[in-house]
Amino acid sequence: MILARIDGVIVATVCHxxxxxxxxxxxxxxxxxxxxxxxxxxxxDPHGAGEHQTVILSTDGSTTRxxxxxxxxxxxxxxxxxxxxxx
Amino acid sequence: xxxxxxxxxxTLSKQEASYTGGRFLVVQPLSVRQFQGGPVSPLAPxxxxxxYDRLGAGVGAMVGFTEGSEASMPFEQPTPIxxxxxxxxxxxxxxxxxx
Numbered sequence: 001m002i003l004a005r006i007d008g009v010i011v012a013t014v015c016h017x018x019x020x021x022x023x024x025x026x027x028x029x030x031x032x033x034x035x036x037x038x039x040x041x042x043x044x045d046p047h048g049a050g051e052h053q054t055v056i057l058s059t060d061g062s063t064t065r066x067x068x069x070x071x072x073x074x075x076x077x078x079x080x081x082x083x084x085x086x087x
Numbered sequence: 088x089x090x091x092x093x094x095x096x097x098t099l100s101k102q103e104a105s106y107t108g109g110r111f112l113v114v115q116p117l118s119v120r121q122f123q124g125g126p127v128s129p130l131a132p133x134x135x136x137x138x139y140d141r142l143g144a145g146v147g148a149m150v151g152f153t154e155g156s157e158a159s160m161p162f163e164q165p166t167p168i169x170x171x172x173x174x175x176x177x178x179x180x181x182x183x184x185x186x
Contacts, residue, residue, distance in 0.1 A: 007181055008183075011180075015142070039118055072161045072162075074160050076155065
């Protein structure tokens, strides 16, 4: 689980069946000081996180497969919480 | 899952039986600069990835691909796949906070 910031969303019509209907956001992973770390990644967002909100991003595939209800899903990144504050 | 541009295709004459039904693409993952609208060039720094594709993405398309063990999950039998094309991206709305 890592901290990340929501920097955008994507739209994809042609996608794996397990992704249909899921909001997919662009997340910028953050380092310990809140700065950007590496290139942005995509994640499934069931909570509806807003632009530039900090979230907790789970990179565990089995959690995501359970969430989308498809044991054959290739998805991995899932937003599991919206962060109010981190010190 | 990462975003990348399809910059080429890989053609195989012999392949693992479980690969049937898909094809392989050469994908250049987007760097931070390219996210912000930088140029896409096949000779950009950073290594490109060979991605298994069942959706039919062509050269020039933007795709979202997963890496690691999750890439082999959609297959019926254990398959040596490291990157799987999960989505063909139509539009990207990217707006990082201004410093």
